[in-house]
Amino acid sequence: MSLLEQIGKLKEEALGELAEASGAKEIEAWRIRYLGKKSRLNDILRGLSNLLLDERKEVGAGANRLKAELEKSLSQKEQALSRKQIESAGEEYLDVSLPGRSLPVGRLHPVTQVIDEMSQIFISMGFQALEGPEVEWDYYNFEALNIPKEHPARDTMATLWVDYETDGGDRPMLLRTHTSPMQIRVMEKAQPPLRVVVPGKVYRYEATDATHIPMFFQIEGFAIDKNITMADLKGTLYEFSRRFFGRDRKVRFRCDYFPFVEPGVEMAIECAVCKGSGCRLCSNSGWIEILGAGMVHPKVLERVNIDPEVYSGFAFGMGIERIPMLRYGIDDIRLFYGSDLRFLRQF
Ligand code: PHE
Numbered sequence: 001m002s003l004l005e006q007i008g009k010l011k012e013e014a015l016g017e018l019a020e021a022s023g024a025k026e027i028e029a030w031r032i033r034y035l036g037k038k039s040r041l042n043d044i045l046r047g048l049s050n051l052l053l054d055e056r057k058e059v060g061a062g063a064n065r066l067k068a069e070l071e072k073s074l075s076q077k078e079q080a081l082s083r084k085q086i087e088s089a090g091e092e093y094l095d096v097s098l099p100g101r102s103l104p105v106g107r108l109h110p111v112t113q114v115i116d117e118m119s120q121i122f123i124s125m126g127f128q129a130l131e132g133p134e135v136e137w138d139y140y141n142f143e144a145l146n147i148p149k150e151h152p153a154r155d156t157m158a159t160l161w162v163d164y165e166t167d168g169g170d171r172p173m174l175l176r177t178h179t180s181p182m183q184i185r186v187m188e189k190a191q192p193p194l195r196v197v198v199p200g201k202v203y204r205y206e207a208t209d210a211t212h213i214p215m216f217f218q219i220e221g222f223a224i225d226k227n228i229t230m231a232d233l234k235g236t237l238y239e240f241s242r243r244f245f246g247r248d249r250k251v252r253f254r255c256d257y258f259p260f261v262e263p264g265v266e267m268a269i270e271c272a273v274c275k276g277s278g279c280r281l282c283s284n285s286g287w288i289e290i291l292g293a294g295m296v297h298p299k300v301l302e303r304v305n306i307d308p309e310v311y312s313g314f315a316f317g318m319g320i321e322r323i324p325m326l327r328y329g330i331d332d333i334r335l336f337y338g339s340d341l342r343f344l345r346q347f
Contacts (some may be wrong), residue, residue: 111324
């Protein structure tokens, strides 16, 4: 019998026996017999060097093919066996003592947490929370807020304009630079009494650094009714400060100018780091400005057909990111939007 014939016969024999083998022991014995050091196949492979070149090639290739085939069949057989064992073990295979797989727990972004907390304070004072569009008309962002085309106040809000084909008319579109346009949108639709807060994103065309980013959050608030006065504005913001920053934190109002309020104010809180004595964080003033506010300008009310002789109101607008920055001593606003989980997981 030629070597090639012997290889063919060996294959038949080996696969036949493997098919018959049932337990792990039998399979192992089969492996030693057909793939072990002393197997016939190994003898053939070892004897190759004694053959003439042509024959060596042919026999070598055949023997190696057989070896690969037997190894493959063996691993299939082993897999089938272990599958069968698992199946026959049935329910007993369940190991109830194994620890469960824990799922990663998500959490709210620190800015979202602050928005929720602030909104909740105002909601408990009778305000309702609304949201508005981030892509806005010039009309709502400026014009209706008493900031006409050539008004210098436009320069203080570096605007991102949206290139938009208008339908023949002149309706410039932009990314809102503050949440105040929602004052107009709400008053256009609803009659006083109104008490509304509007958290949301605003955009300004500014270079990025530790305290500036082109997208940030504000929360707007306003109340319109008969007999609303500056005292209501101050009372509301004092109460907010007490609940959010604590009873002992001092609050200061000073005059400021915004075209859509008269009079206008800014509110500052006592610096948390130096307790008012002056430090780097508060530029040695002891105070940190957190919002602009004032009494809604009669011209703004007139524009939305609310009679300023009958109604009055206050409005305020606060930057959001500064608040957790002050609270937790975060010195770079970009951390909020870097998606670095090592930072975000701390909140
Ligand atoms: N919209 C103003 C700003 O972004 C803040 C503000 C809101 C001032 C409401 C007065 C009243 O600077």
